[in-house]
Amino acid sequence: MIDTTFRSTLQHALPDTLLLQRELGGGGMSRVFLARDEALGREVVVKVLSPELAAGLSAERFTREIKLAASLQEPHIVPVLTAGATADGLPWFTMPFVAGESLRDRIAHGALPAADALGILRNVAQALAYAHARGIVHRDIKPENVLLSSGTAVVADFGIAKALSASRTQAPDASLTQAGMAIGTPAYMAPEQATGDVNTDHRADIYAWGVLAYELLQGAHPFADRTTPAAMTAAHIATPAPVVTAATVPAAVRALITRCLAKDPSDRPAGMDVVLTALSTSAESPAAAPPAHTSRRAPVAIGVAAIAVLAAGMAWWRSQATSPMAGSANSAATAQEAVASLAVIPFASVGGDTTNTFLAEGIADELTTVLSRVPGLRLAGRATAARFKGSTLTATQLGDTLGVRTILIGSLRRAGDRVRVTAELSNASNGRVLWQDTFEQDARDVFRMQELLAQAIGAQLQLRLGGTTVSAGTSNPEAYEQYLRGMQVYRNRGPVFTDAERYFDAAIRADSSFARAWAGKSIALMGTPYYALRHMRDVIPVARVAAARALALDSLSPDVHIALSAIAAEQFDWAGAEREARRAIALDSVSSIAHWRLGFNWSNQGRVAEALVAFTRARELDPLSGIILAWEGVTMASAGRFDEGVALAIRAHDLAPTVAPIQTIMLSAFAMAGRHSEGAERAAKLAPLVSDPMYLGPMARALAVGGQMGEATRISQRLERMGNDVRGVWYGRMSSRLVTGDTSGALAALEAAAASDGDLVPSVILANPWFDPIRTTPRFKAAMKRYNLGNSPLVQPRGGRLGVVLKPKPGS
Template structure:
């Protein structure tokens, strides 16, 4: 790698290096300031080995060709040259995301969006091909999404690099290749001569992935992935979605033909075919954007006291809850909205990211008891402000402000409220502003998985003293206690009985509120009554579709019951409604465990952990996934993090013991598990505790725990029978088949 200080000195007269943006197999990209034009740019510096093989003259010749490309959907080249003995070229820094980031959740794009992106990429390719340039590496990572349009990046030196990989062993040894296995055309994979139709095959792979959420060609390793395109035809895109027009499906199939002669002859033909289908895809309704879809973005805290952050967040959440009760609206969950807190993204990009037509933005300023709130409703397609207002008053007016904002949104979107919806908007579940403030603080703490329950309960106690035991305060208290049981952090078996009694009382007092139904669903899950859990959580979501916790528990209840198809459907719906939710990503990825494909969701999961790095359950899930894949060193890193941050959690003991057992340290594994023997576990945790015991040779204990887990409500039959690698030491024992059979029986009973 080039010394950045030498590079900075060599470029100092034109650019000031600000830091690295990223590094790949063939280059490092730096963020820099362009002195002459007063703008930030990206400087891509080739690895020295590659630069040496290419040679200055060949590099500059290729770059000159690429620099002549001037097209609205091609990322331009600003500059190029040699400095400090290395070759570089300069590009603009684009705001937005890559198509890969847009696809990371594994959820298909709306048909109209997929067709638009593919059309624009095809148009860019047609222009480049007419100028005798073949890209050679079309993939989602090289397609940028900027202001609603696709821009193809990394046109440049693909041809020269391809030649270098053939003729220079040093380049091959450092891992430089042109093309990405999943998107290579058959002729590129075979090393044959290429023309623009090779790029069109790669575009077909990208379009297939946008429409289905699945990569067209997969395999256990690179040779397997490459070999697939010679022996395998991906299922038609219509096999997974009913809303794809026949013409779009036919275009995708033709792009993926093995023979170049059977594909479209040019990008222009692809553009014509897709443009003919745009009206069809726009009218499809399976995954089309809801006409009254809205995201309530976190209101900015403009107060001088950072402690008021929870208040502005809480006001955002309450408006989301209000609007979610209006059936004519589709409201993005607060979980995804919170991921955009402090974002510099424009509303158009946010609209595309969250799949919504409208965005509500706002700010909150508090000074003592004085309160000022500003809010604006914006059309994400046009940037037009449809409504905006400022509210001034005191903390006692906060509920009136919340209701006025919600009603203004309903009016601006021309929604007629039913009598029940109108009454719910006027409800004041917590009447005192001071109690409401304490409630918001407690709610924020509960979201931080592993937060001390004593702090939460103390806040709720103070709120009770002011307000009296209102329904939301009682529901949050009960939810907090159930989550402690869920984490295995309580040993009092009577807690569940008391929680159920309170949940039923809440349901009697507020039968149409989500929390009573949701609490009964959580309790049923803890007891292993998965059918009861699904009933309660489904009813809760009917009352409040924005309840992310209820949707998450619905998904994991279906997983535990071995209902893989239903859990996949729930997970994908969760991601559609809440595309930035780490818990939605967790649910999708854990569903892959149970069908024996733990690696399929790994990228999604790793991205989710970057969004929620302090969440110990996310850390455990990622560590466990790596363990399933045999990556015990990575699993160990996550176990170490958990031991440092949440040593009291049984999930921590499980992951540490699992890694010890994988390392052959059976005694250490058992010792770590002994430390949590007194804790109360649900069926899910009981199952996982059986795994390190099985690997450590404690077969009798493992079998007992496994049988107990099945009876207590964790019975994904296929995972137990064959997919879980940690149970392999048990599968040859005579006691194992009856346990596996009982799990299969319970799966069948649930379906019945």
């Protein structure tokens, strides 16, 4: 029951559409009420700060600051709706009412299954990562502030701590703790937060998340024996946190919680994104014995490495971990746990000769290929690891970021006909160098060195690498060198993408039986029309010959089947494309590109739910690949997960800002989410840098739906002046003609594309709402039949999009 006087005061302060219903409870910081929003027909929660807390605050400034929290739009955050103050100066704010129970209530019912607990912890981590990226720290993460509804967890009270701190009216050196009202809950406070450290930052939330994780997975608070707030605070400050011992918890998660509960903020993960990465990778890691306690991690300098030396070192490591002479059982267990996951950082070329970069990076890349086939060993994705080439991060920091337990770093020096390589293998949990060595070899025998020592890895570690012997695939040093050059260009994309074909051709001239070079050529050719003004009809015959030759030489090569999948998709043989992509995955289940290819095939058909599963798996394998992130993001937006999808697409663009396909995929994600003005702002900055008609069309459409008709019209006119046989011009015109509502002209462009080689139309996200004005017309459906998509979701009113239906805005 709400007392009459207070109810009248509060009701008078609220908007007329909010009618108080009943009091829900509250704590020392606030009282909580349920109200009915008559305008929108929904229930909301009203929180009012206590008089004791409000006495030290500026209500006006608190209201202004709390409204900043309204900008947090993330599925796992309960947003602030509105805010104000009562006549006697008590600040209040409202949030949506979440039907369900708090995590505290759920804990009271009994222990949660580990899978359920990890799902909740992942949701909380996602909320924190999003808020931290926007400069907002929660400072009161606890089970009471985690709400469970419809199978997911959401976090309430974001922005409250920041608003309280910013609206203090006391002297600058007076803290809220000194005023008698600490921000936070003693049972979940980080040491620096409990002692009132003015430098407390987002890492306090990481600590609180660790306490929450321990409580959920171990079944009790880490300091459950401390029965008073003072004793609890003292324990957080001075008592080492216990280690999670529950057998159902993956070893990687146990280690993660231990890091989160470190007393020194610098010993915790650097950010919640690191926590999320560790949680994702732990899904593939089995539960094992709890890790032995390790000392504070020490930095290690980034050294130099090569495949030859690594093979010997890995063999030594295995022998040390399994030999009775290796030392204690704990040290053996630590070594074995450390080898469960590895990141091979691209080697640097030293000595001033940048032309050897291809060889340095190629050696590391070959090693990744070899070790990715080792059962029980998880490798960080190529594109992800490549982001840290030349990094000055410590091994521990690299391990945190990449979600692995061991790091291989290195470089290569070439002088005349000699190559010197040095390897350094480090334990990421404590920075300890596990093994280091140097090797020198004739440059002409580098490929042979790799082959022999890769075999040594299998022999020494008693591994079966897919039942076949691992080799470079050629005995010709020149062929191998040119192949490595081609792979470097292919993976780096960019304006010299077409050079990849030239290098693969050189490799084939040196050794016509080199299957990997034939497969590389076919894959590179199929990607060329997306990066250069070259028609698909011109590259398919050549790519098909190369793929057939590769298949005849090595039918068990995953790359061959990736190439065949691409060829089938560009000829609109969707079943064949899926079959070949699945074959590639069967041959290499950890190939991020194979999973991406499967998702790309489904996306082209408007099969959004299936595509999202494949893209998500690809991203799990290679979380910093720009092209993978972009496709997962736009597909997530197609599935109605708008904010998550846009965030991923923006992240992809940040990773690869000059790659045109990623630019336009990002614009499509904005369109899916109905965020047209943001898409137009991005397009306005990108359009002056783009000349390719395939990507100019989406720029024009994004500008138009965002209200920038002048520039959109100029781009449209530019496209109309281009020749009809320019690759991508018909797709570009199909998009741009919709700028002025010329649906007939847009359909004519689509028909022209379908009558030729398709002009890459299926790959340009036809599920985009940009095409809704023409989607259900007979002409659109007839054109889709030429792509073998006449019965696909693309011809339905929503083009296969899932989730919330966005109402079109005026002018869009």
